Amino acid sequence: MSAHDNLSQPHQTAFYSGLQKTISDLRDAGLYKVERVLASRQGAEVVASDGRHLINMCANNYLGLSGNESMVQASIKATEEFGYGLSSVRFICGTQTVHKQLEEAIAQFLGTEDTILYAAAFDANGGVFEPLFDADDAIISDALNHASIIDGIRLCKAARYRYAHNDMADLEKQLQDATAAGKRHKVIVTDGVFSMDGTIAQLDKICDLADQYGALVMIDECHASGFMGATGRGTHEHHNVMGRIDIITGTLGKALGGAMGGFVSARREVIEILRQKSRPYLFSNTLAPSIAGASLAVLKQLSSSTELRDRLHANTAHFRREIEQLGFTIKPGTHPVVPVMLFEATVAQQFAARLYELGVLVSGFFFPVVPMGQARVRVQLSAAHTTEQINTVLAAFAQAGRELNIIK
Numbered sequence: 125m126s127a128h129d130n131l132s133q134p135h136q137t138a139f140y141s142g143l144q145k146t147i148s149d150l151r152d153a154g155l156y157k158v159e160r161v162l163a164s165r166q167g168a169e170v171v172a173s174d175g176r177h178l179i180n181m182c183a184n185n186y187l188g189l190s191g192n193e194s195m196v197q198a199s200i201k202a203t204e205e206f207g208y209g210l211s212s213v214r215f216i217c218g219t220q221t222v223h224k225q226l227e228e229a230i231a232q233f234l235g236t237e238d239t240i241l242y243a244a245a246f247d248a249n250g251g252v253f254e255p256l257f258d259a260d261d262a263i264i265s266d267a268l269n270h271a272s273i274i275d276g277i278r279l280c281k282a283a284r285y286r287y288a289h290n291d292m293a294d295l296e297k298q299l300q301d302a303t304a305a306g307k308r309h310k311v312i313v314t315d316g317v318f319s320m321d322g323t324i325a326q327l328d329k330i331c332d333l334a335d336q337y338g339a340l341v342m343i344d345e346c347h348a349s350g351f352m353g354a355t356g357r358g359t360h361e362h363h364n365v366m367g368r369i370d371i372i373t374g375t376l377g378k379a380l381g382g383a384m385g386g387f388v389s390a391r392r393e394v395i396e397i398l399r400q401k402s403r404p405y406l407f408s409n410t411l412a413p414s415i416a417g418a419s420l421a422v423l424k425q426l427s428s429s430t431e432l433r434d435r436l437h438a439n440t441a442h443f444r445r446e447i448e449q450l451g452f453t454i455k456p457g458t459h460p461v462v463p464v465m466l467f468e469a470t471v472a473q474q475f476a477a478r479l480y481e482l483g484v485l486v487s488g489f490f491f492p493v494v495p496m497g498q499a500r501v502r503v504q505l506s507a508a509h510t511t512e513q514i515n516t517v518l519a520a521f522a523q524a525g526r527e528l529n530i531i532k
């Protein structure tokens with residue numbers, strides 16, 4: 125019973141009670157998402173609104189820059205120089221020197237010709253397909269691609285082909301089908317890294333297939349830009365295919381600072397078309413100067429030193445090795461996303477809740493976010509974690525694991 129019930133018209137009652145039913149169904153099914161409220165900056169250690177101090181193992185804060193004092197100072201400096209915001213889209217009066225500099229710096233970092241900024245990677249993926257491809261073309265997409273890629277493809281008239289996740293034989297079959305259908309342009313689309321399992325797309329094989337069948341390649345680098353590859357350029361560097369990728373989308377909201385903002389990086393003519401036609405770019409406000417300026421500072425730092433990226437990978441290797449030593453099952457790999465497998469949804473929930481009490485923040489994932497019987501807690505390492513913090517986390521995993529009979 126809400127305070128508005130006695131004021132409602134019948135059509136309103138029907139609408140709002142329908143929403144109430146959906147919400148209670150979500151709760152009954154155990155699918156209702158509760159947001160944890162933090163009372164501190166983001167970081168390796170956070171303070172929850174209940175006052176609890178927690179080691180944070182579930183942020184996309186791969187390089188430890190979110191909440192970092194140098195970022196705060198860089199954003200303040202950019203705010204002082206360029207103001208709080210632009211009150212404009214880019215093409216009217218929302219482009220400043222700092223936006224142009226950032227676009228150039230991203231292109232240089234990724235090894236492309238040009239870059240266009242968006243308010244989020246969700247917008248970049250939402251706005252990249254429709255201006256570039258039409259009904260004569262084919263988009264060939266990994267089945268587990270990010271929701272924003274799926275939505276972007278839906279907004280485009282191109283024929284859709286879906287290949288089984290990370291399955292190169294099926295990708296080849298879809299390429300053959302698209303070729304047989306006489307499609308003009310074909311584009312293969314994949315996350316560079318898949319965030320649920322930390323799976324790294326096989327870009328070397330994908331580029332070979334693309335060459336063989338005359339297809340373009342697009343990758344979403346949200347869980348890769350800044351730390352994958354020897355100098356952190358991304359999955360294309362990791363797989364030694366820099367220069368063979370046609371379109372890269374990514375976020376400023378994860379490793380590259382952690383605020384928000386997204387981009388598409390590609391050949392000059394791709395970016396030029398997007399500036400003319402991409403709807404989330406044309407009809408949405410320009411990125412705040414504080415974010416543009418701070419992101420520029422991040423890229424400068426990452427281009428001059430691989431220290432953060434190296435520390436992240438050392439932390440990841442340490443955690444992966446030790447957690448297996450303890451007897452936990454993890455998805456094998458090298459990425460700082462480490463899925464600790466618990467299989468049953470209730471176990472994953474209990475385990476995450478116990479870790480919270482022990483001062484460790486992780487999130488449990490279960491169906492329908494991951495397949496049935498594949499429930500887990502997903503750990504994400506950060507360059508900001510100290511070895512001591514990681515060892516504290518390992519000890520908490522060991523204690524909770526023994527209490528819940530997950531390990532001996």
Ligand SMILES: *Cc1c(COP(=O)(O)O)cnc(C)c1O
Binds near residue numbers: 244245344345384
């Ligand atoms: C996080 C993420 C996005 C969305 O990024 P935002 O900048 O937060 O909108 C898109 N694609 C992938 C693969 C992601 O992991």
